[in-house]
Amino acid sequence: MAFKIIHEDKKTKARIGILKTKKGTIETPFFMPVATRGSVKGLTSEELHEIKISAVISNALILYLRSGAEILKKFGGIGNFMKYKGVNFSDSGGFQMYSKSIYIKSNNDGVFFKNPLTGEKIFMTPEKNIKLQLDVGSDVAMCLDSMPLYHNSKKEIEEAVKKTSLWAKKCKEHHDLIQKNISKEKRQLLFGIIQGGIYKDLREKSAKKLLKLNFDGYSIGGFGLGETIKEEFSVVKQLKKLIPENKPVYLMGIGNPLEILKAIKLGVDIFDSRMPTQNARHGTLFTSNGKLRLLKKEYEFDKFPIDKNCNCFVCRNYSRAFIRYQLIHEELTGKKLATYHNIYFLQKLIEKAKERIQKGTFKEFLNEIENNYEE
Protein backbone atom coordinates (compact mmCIF):
# COMPACT_ATOMS: atom_id res chain seq x y z
CA MET A 1 0.00 0.00 0.00
CA ALA A 2 1.49 3.33 -1.09
CA PHE A 3 -0.43 5.43 1.38
CA LYS A 4 -1.18 5.04 5.05
CA ILE A 5 -3.00 7.36 7.42
CA ILE A 6 -1.23 7.76 10.73
CA HIS A 7 -3.35 10.41 12.36
CA GLU A 8 -6.90 11.65 11.94
CA ASP A 9 -8.32 14.86 13.34
CA LYS A 10 -11.49 14.26 15.31
CA LYS A 11 -13.21 17.57 14.68
CA THR A 12 -12.41 17.93 10.97
CA LYS A 13 -11.48 15.69 8.04
CA ALA A 14 -7.83 16.73 8.33
CA ARG A 15 -5.35 13.89 8.50
CA ILE A 16 -1.68 13.04 8.50
CA GLY A 17 -0.49 10.26 6.27
CA ILE A 18 2.59 8.62 4.85
CA LEU A 19 3.15 8.37 1.14
CA LYS A 20 5.54 5.64 0.17
CA THR A 21 7.46 6.12 -3.08
CA LYS A 22 10.50 4.50 -4.64
CA LYS A 23 12.53 7.46 -3.43
CA GLY A 24 11.37 7.15 0.15
CA THR A 25 8.43 8.00 2.34
CA ILE A 26 7.13 11.47 3.05
CA GLU A 27 4.41 12.77 5.29
CA THR A 28 1.21 14.34 4.10
CA PRO A 29 -0.14 16.93 3.92
CA PHE A 30 2.58 18.63 1.92
CA PHE A 31 2.98 21.39 -0.61
CA MET A 32 5.11 21.02 -3.73
CA PRO A 33 6.73 24.06 -5.33
CA VAL A 34 6.82 23.82 -9.11
CA ALA A 35 10.14 22.90 -10.63
CA THR A 36 8.83 22.99 -14.16
CA ARG A 37 12.16 22.51 -15.91
CA GLY A 38 13.94 20.73 -13.12
CA SER A 39 14.48 23.56 -10.72
CA VAL A 40 12.38 25.73 -8.48
CA LYS A 41 13.15 29.11 -10.01
CA GLY A 42 15.73 30.81 -7.84
CA LEU A 43 16.33 28.02 -5.35
CA THR A 44 18.92 25.26 -5.30
CA SER A 45 18.10 21.74 -4.20
CA GLU A 46 20.21 22.33 -1.09
CA GLU A 47 17.97 25.25 -0.20
CA LEU A 48 14.89 23.12 -0.75
CA HIS A 49 16.33 20.62 1.71
CA GLU A 50 17.12 23.41 4.14
CA ILE A 51 13.50 24.58 3.98
CA LYS A 52 12.44 20.92 4.37
CA ILE A 53 10.51 20.78 1.16
CA SER A 54 9.75 17.08 0.81
CA ALA A 55 8.53 17.05 -2.79
CA VAL A 56 8.58 19.13 -5.96
CA ILE A 57 6.72 18.76 -9.23
CA SER A 58 8.22 19.10 -12.69
CA ASN A 59 6.56 19.17 -16.05
CA ALA A 60 7.27 16.23 -18.32
CA LEU A 61 5.90 17.90 -21.43
CA ILE A 62 7.85 21.12 -21.02
CA LEU A 63 11.00 19.11 -20.32
CA TYR A 64 10.36 17.06 -23.42
CA LEU A 65 9.87 20.11 -25.62
CA ARG A 66 13.27 21.36 -24.52
CA SER A 67 15.01 18.00 -24.83
CA GLY A 68 15.19 17.79 -21.07
CA ALA A 69 13.59 14.36 -21.01
CA GLU A 70 16.37 12.88 -23.11
CA ILE A 71 19.03 14.28 -20.80
CA LEU A 72 17.17 13.13 -17.70
CA LYS A 73 17.01 9.59 -18.94
CA LYS A 74 20.79 9.56 -19.29
CA PHE A 75 21.14 10.87 -15.77
CA GLY A 76 18.94 8.18 -14.31
CA GLY A 77 16.02 10.45 -13.64
CA ILE A 78 15.20 13.94 -12.60
CA GLY A 79 16.03 13.38 -8.93
CA ASN A 80 19.64 12.50 -9.77
CA PHE A 81 19.86 15.26 -12.32
CA MET A 82 18.78 18.03 -9.98
CA LYS A 83 20.44 16.41 -6.94
CA TYR A 84 17.21 16.55 -5.03
CA LYS A 85 16.71 14.08 -2.22
CA GLY A 86 12.99 14.58 -1.81
CA VAL A 87 10.23 13.07 -3.89
CA ASN A 88 9.82 14.13 -7.50
CA PHE A 89 6.37 14.36 -8.96
CA SER A 90 5.89 14.97 -12.65
CA ASP A 91 2.93 16.53 -14.37
CA SER A 92 1.85 15.06 -17.67
CA GLY A 93 1.38 18.34 -19.47
CA GLY A 94 -2.37 18.03 -19.71
CA PHE A 95 -2.57 21.42 -18.06
CA GLN A 96 -0.77 22.91 -21.06
CA MET A 97 -3.97 22.49 -23.04
CA TYR A 98 -4.77 25.93 -21.69
CA SER A 99 -1.58 27.30 -23.18
CA LYS A 100 -2.33 28.82 -26.56
CA SER A 101 1.31 28.90 -27.55
CA ILE A 102 1.72 25.14 -27.63
CA TYR A 103 -1.73 23.56 -27.68
CA ILE A 104 -3.31 22.75 -31.02
CA LYS A 105 -6.21 20.34 -30.52
CA SER A 106 -7.11 16.99 -29.04
CA ASN A 107 -9.14 13.90 -29.88
CA ASN A 108 -9.94 10.60 -28.20
CA ASP A 109 -6.44 9.27 -28.87
CA GLY A 110 -4.40 12.19 -27.58
CA VAL A 111 -3.35 15.81 -27.85
CA PHE A 112 -1.64 17.74 -30.61
CA PHE A 113 0.97 20.14 -29.31
CA LYS A 114 3.43 22.23 -31.25
CA ASN A 115 6.92 22.82 -30.09
CA PRO A 116 7.29 26.61 -30.06
CA LEU A 117 11.05 26.28 -30.42
CA THR A 118 11.12 24.15 -33.53
CA GLY A 119 7.58 24.47 -34.88
CA GLU A 120 7.42 20.69 -34.81
CA LYS A 121 3.98 19.19 -34.33
CA ILE A 122 3.73 16.53 -31.66
CA PHE A 123 0.96 14.06 -31.11
CA MET A 124 0.96 13.22 -27.41
CA THR A 125 -0.85 10.00 -26.64
CA PRO A 126 -1.45 8.63 -23.14
CA GLU A 127 1.01 5.83 -23.89
CA LYS A 128 3.74 8.20 -25.08
CA ASN A 129 3.15 10.39 -22.08
CA ILE A 130 3.59 7.51 -19.66
CA LYS A 131 6.80 6.51 -21.39
CA LEU A 132 7.93 10.11 -21.18
CA GLN A 133 7.26 10.36 -17.46
CA LEU A 134 9.11 7.11 -16.87
CA ASP A 135 12.04 8.54 -18.81
CA VAL A 136 11.86 11.68 -16.71
CA GLY A 137 12.16 9.24 -13.87
CA SER A 138 9.85 10.93 -11.42
CA ASP A 139 8.62 9.05 -8.36
CA VAL A 140 5.00 9.95 -8.92
CA ALA A 141 3.46 10.53 -12.33
CA MET A 142 0.17 12.12 -13.37
CA CYS A 143 -2.14 10.79 -16.02
CA LEU A 144 -2.49 12.77 -19.19
CA ASP A 145 -5.80 14.55 -18.71
CA SER A 146 -7.97 16.84 -20.73
CA MET A 147 -8.37 20.01 -18.79
CA PRO A 148 -11.43 22.12 -19.46
CA LEU A 149 -11.47 25.79 -18.53
CA TYR A 150 -13.88 27.39 -16.10
CA HIS A 151 -15.70 29.32 -18.81
CA ASN A 152 -16.20 26.23 -21.03
CA SER A 153 -19.76 25.01 -21.51
CA LYS A 154 -21.00 22.01 -19.60
CA LYS A 155 -21.01 20.08 -22.83
CA GLU A 156 -17.34 20.87 -23.45
CA ILE A 157 -16.49 19.90 -19.90
CA GLU A 158 -18.36 16.64 -20.35
CA GLU A 159 -16.25 15.95 -23.45
CA ALA A 160 -13.12 16.63 -21.44
CA VAL A 161 -14.25 14.24 -18.72
CA LYS A 162 -14.83 11.55 -21.34
CA LYS A 163 -11.38 11.98 -22.84
CA THR A 164 -9.78 12.09 -19.40
CA SER A 165 -11.40 8.75 -18.49
CA LEU A 166 -10.40 7.17 -21.77
CA TRP A 167 -6.82 8.36 -21.47
CA ALA A 168 -6.63 7.40 -17.80
CA LYS A 169 -7.40 3.80 -18.67
CA LYS A 170 -4.71 3.79 -21.36
CA CYS A 171 -2.23 5.46 -19.03
CA LYS A 172 -2.84 2.98 -16.25
CA GLU A 173 -2.64 -0.10 -18.49
CA HIS A 174 0.51 1.09 -20.21
CA HIS A 175 2.10 2.11 -16.91
CA ASP A 176 1.42 -1.33 -15.41
CA LEU A 177 2.68 -3.07 -18.52
CA ILE A 178 6.00 -1.24 -18.71
CA GLN A 179 6.66 -1.73 -15.00
CA LYS A 180 5.46 -5.30 -14.72
CA ASN A 181 8.94 -6.69 -14.18
CA ILE A 182 9.92 -4.12 -11.61
CA SER A 183 9.45 -4.85 -7.94
CA LYS A 184 6.65 -2.92 -6.27
CA GLU A 185 8.96 -0.83 -4.11
CA LYS A 186 10.82 0.43 -7.16
CA ARG A 187 7.85 1.36 -9.25
CA GLN A 188 6.80 4.86 -10.12
CA LEU A 189 3.37 5.69 -8.69
CA LEU A 190 0.59 6.95 -10.89
CA PHE A 191 -2.23 9.31 -9.97
CA GLY A 192 -5.50 9.70 -11.88
CA ILE A 193 -6.93 13.17 -12.38
CA ILE A 194 -10.59 13.85 -11.79
CA GLN A 195 -12.15 16.52 -13.99
CA GLY A 196 -15.67 17.89 -14.34
CA GLY A 197 -15.43 21.58 -13.51
CA ILE A 198 -17.95 22.75 -10.96
CA TYR A 199 -20.55 20.20 -12.07
CA LYS A 200 -21.10 17.54 -9.46
CA ASP A 201 -22.67 15.02 -11.81
CA LEU A 202 -19.64 15.25 -14.09
CA ARG A 203 -17.21 15.08 -11.20
CA GLU A 204 -18.97 12.01 -9.91
CA LYS A 205 -18.89 10.36 -13.31
CA SER A 206 -15.19 11.17 -13.66
CA ALA A 207 -14.33 9.93 -10.18
CA LYS A 208 -16.19 6.65 -10.58
CA LYS A 209 -14.45 5.83 -13.84
CA LEU A 210 -11.05 6.48 -12.33
CA LEU A 211 -11.75 4.67 -9.08
CA LYS A 212 -12.34 1.48 -11.01
CA LEU A 213 -8.77 1.66 -12.27
CA ASN A 214 -7.33 1.73 -8.75
CA PHE A 215 -4.73 4.48 -9.03
CA ASP A 216 -2.13 5.09 -6.34
CA GLY A 217 -3.70 8.45 -5.66
CA TYR A 218 -6.37 10.80 -6.92
CA SER A 219 -5.89 14.33 -8.14
CA ILE A 220 -8.61 16.90 -8.37
CA GLY A 221 -7.85 18.96 -11.45
CA GLY A 222 -9.17 22.03 -13.15
CA PHE A 223 -9.45 24.37 -10.20
CA GLY A 224 -7.86 27.70 -9.42
CA LEU A 225 -8.95 29.09 -12.76
CA GLY A 226 -11.91 31.35 -12.07
CA GLU A 227 -14.42 29.42 -9.99
CA THR A 228 -15.24 30.64 -6.49
CA ILE A 229 -13.73 28.92 -3.46
CA LYS A 230 -17.22 27.92 -2.47
CA GLU A 231 -17.76 26.11 -5.77
CA GLU A 232 -14.35 24.50 -5.50
CA PHE A 233 -14.76 23.27 -1.93
CA SER A 234 -18.24 22.02 -2.57
CA VAL A 235 -16.78 19.68 -5.21
CA VAL A 236 -13.84 18.73 -2.98
CA LYS A 237 -16.22 17.71 -0.21
CA GLN A 238 -18.30 15.67 -2.62
CA LEU A 239 -15.25 13.90 -4.06
CA LYS A 240 -13.81 13.14 -0.64
CA LYS A 241 -16.94 11.13 0.04
CA LEU A 242 -16.36 9.08 -3.11
CA ILE A 243 -12.61 8.49 -2.82
CA PRO A 244 -11.60 5.73 -0.36
CA GLU A 245 -9.90 6.91 2.83
CA ASN A 246 -6.71 5.03 2.03
CA LYS A 247 -6.01 6.97 -1.16
CA PRO A 248 -4.05 10.23 -1.10
CA VAL A 249 -5.94 13.19 -2.50
CA TYR A 250 -4.10 15.86 -4.44
CA LEU A 251 -5.73 19.21 -5.13
CA MET A 252 -3.84 20.39 -8.17
CA GLY A 253 -2.77 23.95 -8.70
CA ILE A 254 -3.83 25.39 -5.37
CA GLY A 255 -1.23 27.51 -3.59
CA ASN A 256 -3.04 30.20 -1.66
CA PRO A 257 -2.08 29.66 2.01
CA LEU A 258 -5.54 29.98 3.52
CA GLU A 259 -7.08 27.95 0.74
CA ILE A 260 -4.59 25.17 1.42
CA LEU A 261 -5.40 25.09 5.12
CA LYS A 262 -9.12 24.99 4.40
CA ALA A 263 -8.60 22.15 1.94
CA ILE A 264 -6.53 20.25 4.52
CA LYS A 265 -9.55 20.60 6.77
CA LEU A 266 -11.56 18.80 4.12
CA GLY A 267 -9.04 15.98 3.97
CA VAL A 268 -6.80 16.97 1.08
CA ASP A 269 -3.23 15.66 1.36
CA ILE A 270 -1.17 17.12 -1.46
CA PHE A 271 -0.87 20.54 -3.09
CA ASP A 272 1.19 22.26 -5.72
CA SER A 273 1.12 25.67 -7.31
CA ARG A 274 3.30 28.18 -9.00
CA MET A 275 1.63 30.87 -6.88
CA PRO A 276 4.22 31.22 -4.08
CA THR A 277 7.15 31.35 -6.49
CA GLN A 278 5.48 33.43 -9.18
CA ASN A 279 4.02 35.88 -6.68
CA ALA A 280 7.39 36.24 -5.02
CA ARG A 281 9.02 37.15 -8.30
CA HIS A 282 6.34 39.74 -8.85
CA GLY A 283 6.65 41.20 -5.36
CA THR A 284 3.68 39.70 -3.52
CA LEU A 285 4.86 38.10 -0.29
CA PHE A 286 3.05 35.82 2.10
CA THR A 287 2.94 36.94 5.72
CA SER A 288 1.11 35.91 8.85
CA ASN A 289 -1.11 38.97 8.34
CA GLY A 290 -1.98 38.17 4.76
CA LYS A 291 -0.28 39.17 1.55
CA LEU A 292 2.16 42.03 1.42
CA ARG A 293 2.78 43.96 -1.77
CA LEU A 294 6.40 44.74 -1.30
CA LEU A 295 6.67 46.97 -4.36
CA LYS A 296 4.53 49.65 -2.76
CA LYS A 297 6.40 52.88 -2.10
CA GLU A 298 5.53 52.76 1.59
CA TYR A 299 8.19 50.05 2.00
CA GLU A 300 10.94 52.07 0.34
CA PHE A 301 12.74 52.74 3.61
CA ASP A 302 11.23 49.92 5.66
CA LYS A 303 13.81 48.30 7.92
CA PHE A 304 11.57 45.48 9.11
CA PRO A 305 11.66 41.93 7.75
CA ILE A 306 8.97 40.75 5.36
CA ASP A 307 7.16 39.02 8.21
CA LYS A 308 8.18 39.74 11.79
CA ASN A 309 6.76 36.38 12.82
CA CYS A 310 8.86 34.49 10.28
CA ASN A 311 12.13 32.87 11.21
CA CYS A 312 13.43 32.18 7.73
CA PHE A 313 16.91 33.03 6.54
CA VAL A 314 15.57 35.99 4.63
CA CYS A 315 13.49 37.45 7.44
CA ARG A 316 16.35 37.03 9.91
CA ASN A 317 18.76 38.92 7.71
CA TYR A 318 17.16 41.29 5.23
CA SER A 319 14.90 44.31 5.31
CA ARG A 320 11.82 44.91 3.22
CA ALA A 321 13.58 47.92 1.73
CA PHE A 322 16.51 45.83 0.53
CA ILE A 323 14.41 43.12 -1.08
CA ARG A 324 12.10 45.73 -2.58
CA TYR A 325 15.07 47.61 -4.03
CA GLN A 326 16.50 44.45 -5.56
CA LEU A 327 13.14 43.45 -7.02
CA ILE A 328 12.46 46.87 -8.50
CA HIS A 329 15.87 46.99 -10.10
CA GLU A 330 15.47 43.48 -11.45
CA GLU A 331 18.33 41.96 -9.55
CA LEU A 332 18.08 38.18 -9.33
CA THR A 333 18.81 38.33 -5.62
CA GLY A 334 15.50 40.06 -4.97
CA LYS A 335 13.53 37.32 -6.69
CA LYS A 336 15.51 34.66 -4.96
CA LEU A 337 15.06 36.05 -1.47
CA ALA A 338 11.35 36.66 -2.02
CA THR A 339 10.93 33.12 -3.36
CA TYR A 340 12.83 31.62 -0.46
CA HIS A 341 10.57 33.39 2.00
CA ASN A 342 7.30 32.45 0.30
CA ILE A 343 8.24 28.79 0.06
CA TYR A 344 9.49 28.76 3.65
CA PHE A 345 6.31 30.46 4.82
CA LEU A 346 4.05 27.88 3.19
CA GLN A 347 6.17 25.00 4.37
CA LYS A 348 6.13 26.27 7.95
CA LEU A 349 2.41 26.90 7.80
CA ILE A 350 1.75 23.30 6.82
CA GLU A 351 4.19 22.00 9.44
CA LYS A 352 2.28 23.96 12.07
CA ALA A 353 -0.98 22.64 10.73
CA LYS A 354 0.35 19.10 11.12
CA GLU A 355 1.41 19.75 14.71
CA ARG A 356 -2.05 21.05 15.48
CA ILE A 357 -3.70 18.09 13.81
CA GLN A 358 -1.64 15.87 16.10
CA LYS A 359 -2.62 17.92 19.13
CA GLY A 360 -6.25 17.81 18.11
CA THR A 361 -6.46 21.59 17.84
CA PHE A 362 -6.39 22.05 14.09
CA LYS A 363 -9.79 23.69 13.99
CA GLU A 364 -8.68 26.34 16.49
CA PHE A 365 -5.47 26.81 14.52
CA LEU A 366 -7.44 27.53 11.37
CA ASN A 367 -9.51 30.12 13.23
CA GLU A 368 -6.38 31.81 14.57
CA ILE A 369 -4.85 32.03 11.12
CA GLU A 370 -8.05 33.31 9.58
CA ASN A 371 -8.41 36.03 12.21
CA ASN A 372 -4.90 37.28 11.53
CA TYR A 373 -5.50 37.48 7.82
CA GLU A 374 -6.62 40.89 6.68
CA GLU A 375 -7.65 39.84 3.22
Next chain:
RNA sequence: GCGGUUGUAGUAUAAUGGCAGUACGUGCGGUUGUGGUCCGCAAAACGGGAGUUCGAUUCUCCUCUUCCGCC
Protein backbone atom coordinates in the same frame (compact mmCIF):
# COMPACT_ATOMS: atom_id res chain seq x y z
C1' G B 1 24.25 92.06 -27.07
C1' C B 2 23.08 89.81 -32.18
C1' G B 3 21.38 85.58 -35.14
C1' G B 4 19.35 80.87 -35.06
C1' U B 5 17.00 77.08 -32.10
C1' U B 6 13.89 74.75 -28.25
C1' G B 7 9.73 74.51 -24.90
C1' U B 8 3.89 68.76 -24.42
C1' A B 9 2.53 64.38 -17.61
C1' G B 10 7.94 63.01 -12.86
C1' U B 11 11.18 61.56 -17.30
C1' A B 12 11.54 60.51 -22.58
C1' U B 13 8.81 61.30 -26.73
C1' A B 14 4.17 61.65 -30.65
C1' A B 15 0.22 63.96 -33.19
C1' U B 16 -3.20 67.86 -34.34
C1' G B 17 -6.75 74.80 -36.20
C1' G B 18 -11.86 71.04 -32.95
C1' C B 19 -11.39 64.58 -27.10
C1' A B 20 -3.43 65.75 -26.75
C1' G B 21 -1.34 59.69 -27.66
C1' U B 22 2.68 56.18 -26.34
C1' A B 23 6.71 54.28 -23.18
C1' C B 24 9.06 54.21 -18.51
C1' G B 25 8.04 55.83 -13.66
C1' U B 26 3.96 56.52 -9.86
C1' G B 27 -0.72 54.62 -7.48
C1' C B 28 -4.24 50.56 -7.01
C1' G B 29 -5.68 45.63 -8.21
C1' G B 30 -4.59 40.71 -10.10
C1' U B 31 -1.57 36.22 -10.47
C1' U B 32 -3.32 29.00 -8.26
C1' G B 33 -0.81 21.39 -12.05
C1' U B 34 4.58 26.64 -18.50
C1' G B 35 5.55 32.68 -17.96
C1' G B 36 13.41 34.54 -14.43
C1' U B 37 11.67 40.96 -17.74
C1' C B 38 3.74 38.83 -16.35
C1' C B 39 -1.38 41.09 -16.75
C1' G B 40 -5.35 44.81 -15.85
C1' C B 41 -7.10 49.63 -14.23
C1' A B 42 -6.14 54.73 -12.71
C1' A B 43 -3.97 59.57 -11.79
C1' A B 44 -0.84 62.71 -14.34
C1' A B 45 1.19 67.57 -19.54
C1' C B 46 0.57 71.73 -24.15
C1' G B 47 6.29 77.74 -20.09
C1' G B 48 3.58 82.73 -19.49
C1' G B 49 0.84 86.70 -21.83
C1' A B 50 -1.65 89.16 -25.91
C1' G B 51 -3.72 88.76 -30.85
C1' U B 52 -6.18 86.30 -35.37
C1' U B 53 -10.32 82.71 -35.27
C1' C B 54 -16.81 80.19 -34.06
C1' G B 55 -12.68 77.61 -31.83
C1' A B 56 -5.26 78.05 -30.80
C1' U B 57 -1.10 73.30 -27.84
C1' U B 58 -0.88 74.16 -33.24
C1' C B 59 -0.89 80.47 -36.79
C1' U B 60 1.10 85.77 -35.45
C1' C B 61 3.44 89.00 -31.84
C1' C B 62 5.71 89.93 -26.98
C1' U B 63 8.09 87.73 -22.84
C1' C B 64 10.60 83.98 -20.30
C1' U B 65 13.31 79.38 -21.18
C1' U B 66 16.79 75.47 -23.72
C1' C B 67 20.71 74.65 -26.72
C1' C B 68 24.16 76.34 -30.78
C1' G B 69 27.01 80.05 -33.27
C1' C B 70 29.07 85.10 -33.58
C1' C B 71 30.89 89.61 -31.10
